[in-house]
Amino acid sequence: MDIIVRQGDSLWHYSQLFKIDMQLINDSNRAVQPNALSIGQKIRIPGFVAQEYQIRQGDTLWKIAQNRNLPLETLQLVNPNINPTNIKVGQTIKVPLRITWRLVNGGQRYDYQTLITDISRLESVYPFLQIPSIGKTVLGKNIPEMVIGTGGKRVHYNGSFHANEWITTPIIMTFINDYLLSLTNHNAIRGLSTSRFYQQSTLSFVPMVNPDGVDLVLHGPPSSAPWNTKVIDYNKGSTDFSGWKANIRGVDLNDQFPARWELEKARNPDQPGPRDYGGEKPLSEPEAIAMADLTKRRDFSRVLAFHTQGEVMYWGFENQEPPESETIVTEFSRVSGYEPVKTIESYAGYKDWFIQDWRRPGFTIEIGKGINPLPLSQFDEIYQKTLGIFLAGLYM
Numbered sequence: 468m469d470i471i472v473r474q475g476d477s478l479w480h481y482s483q484l485f486k487i488d489m490q491l492i493n494d495s496n497r498a499v500q501p502n503a504l505s506i507g508q509k510i511r512i513p514g515f516v517a518q519e520y521q522i523r524q525g526d527t528l529w530k531i532a533q534n535r536n537l538p539l540e541t542l543q544l545v546n547p548n549i550n551p552t553n554i555k556v557g558q559t560i561k562v563p564l565r566i567t568w569r570l571v572n573g574g575q576r577y578d579y580q581t582l583i584t585d586i587s588r589l590e591s592v593y594p595f596l597q598i599p600s601i602g603k604t605v606l607g608k609n610i611p612e613m614v615i616g617t618g619g620k621r622v623h624y625n626g627s628f629h630a631n632e633w634i635t636t637p638i639i640m641t642f643i644n645d646y647l648l649s650l651t652n653h654n655a656i657r658g659l660s661t662s663r664f665y666q667q668s669t670l671s672f673v674p675m676v677n678p679d680g681v682d683l684v685l686h687g688p689p690s691s692a693p694w695n696t697k698v699i700d701y702n703k704g705s706t707d708f709s710g711w712k713a714n715i716r717g718v719d720l721n722d723q724f725p726a727r728w729e730l731e732k733a734r735n736p737d738q739p740g741p742r743d744y745g746g747e748k749p750l751s752e753p754e755a756i757a758m759a760d761l762t763k764r765r766d767f768s769r770v771l772a773f774h775t776q777g778e779v780m781y782w783g784f785e786n787q788e789p790p791e792s793e794t795i796v797t798e799f800s801r802v803s804g805y806e807p808v809k810t811i812e813s814y815a816g817y818k819d820w821f822i823q824d825w826r827r828p829g830f831t832i833e834i835g836k837g838i839n840p841l842p843l844s845q846f847d848e849i850y851q852k853t854l855g856i857f858l859a860g861l862y863m
């Protein structure tokens with residue numbers, strides 16, 4: 468919601484009026500000099516939208532504000548041009564509306580367009596969110612990252628490395644939405660106050676690493692050549708893509724990282740296909756390159772890669788993980804009931820590479836149980852179990 472600066476205003480004053488943390492207001496107005504506001508300048512207030520309201524018989528601004536639990540002054544701020552002592556029946560004014568509900572609807576077939584729509588809805592209500600693109604897919608889609616906060620503990624979460632595991636994306640988006648609601652409404656999540664996390668952490672999310680693959684699973688082949696026919700060849704002539712994990716070129720993005728890639732290559736298919744083909748060389752695919760570049764740039768303290776399924780969490784790689792990995796995964800297990808597994812015979816995954824090159828905690832979290840793609844009927848149960856893991860990723 469936008470308001471217009473008046474004589475004597477300050478961001479601190481807005482913070483008090485709207486009960487929104489000062490830091491959230493600062494971070495929603497990065498281009499603004501907090502100590503040099505100018506009259507008439509536009510300021511964004513996170514967590515609110517301005518709703519139109521038509522004046523009825525007997526209304527006063529004071530009554531309207533009172534009914535909405537807002538100071539009268541907030542009405543004047545969003546309606547700089549009205550005369551408060553002379554409002555007329557039928558006149559339309561703006562009323563600040565505090566957002567206390569989710570904008571993301573996770574329980575749906577969550578394709579790339581749904582992601583983009585939800586991101587822009589969140590961005591407009593929570594302008595302190597930063598949404599850089601980390602690169603483009605084979606089909607030219609931007610891969611968005613969502614960044615919350617500026618603290619020193621840099622925690623990264625990603626989903627949908629594997630196309631038919633797309634339910635991981637709405638799970639992550641729902642967590643982001645709940646986190647934003649908690650920050651702007653001062654609601655604790657599971658007893659944890661999140662404003663402390665906002666101060667201490669930079670949260671990085673790439674909710675959909677493989678948008679081309681997700682759309683292939685949900686909508687079938689793309690309309691244009693050459694991938695419209697190639698993916699069907701790679702899929703052995705079938706138009707059922709429910710078993711597809713790879714990107715649009717038939718490369719498994721989670722077999723693309725330079726962490727004993729040759730070993731993974733040797734035990735896997737040597738042709739493009741729905742799953743497990745690691746490519747001609749490590750980091751040949753734009754989606755994997757984008758993730759590797761992001762990870763090098765950001766210096767993450769820890770990473771959590773969300774996959775389906777099995778309710779297990781992989782936390783080791785070649786004994787290169789630090790001791791704290793085990794402490795953290797033990798807490799993940801306590802809050803979710805998921806089982807920690809140190810290693811399996813598997814290489815070249817994103818978390819493997821992170822552990823190997825940074826010697827910091829990296830996890831692959833296999834959420835839910837059943838056959839991929841997991842049915843949306845599991846959404847709420849999966850969310851309840853993984854919510855604890857998201858939060859433990861922050862406080863551990």
Ligand SMILES: [Zn+2]
Pocket residue numbers: 628629632721774775
């Ligand atoms: Zn997976």
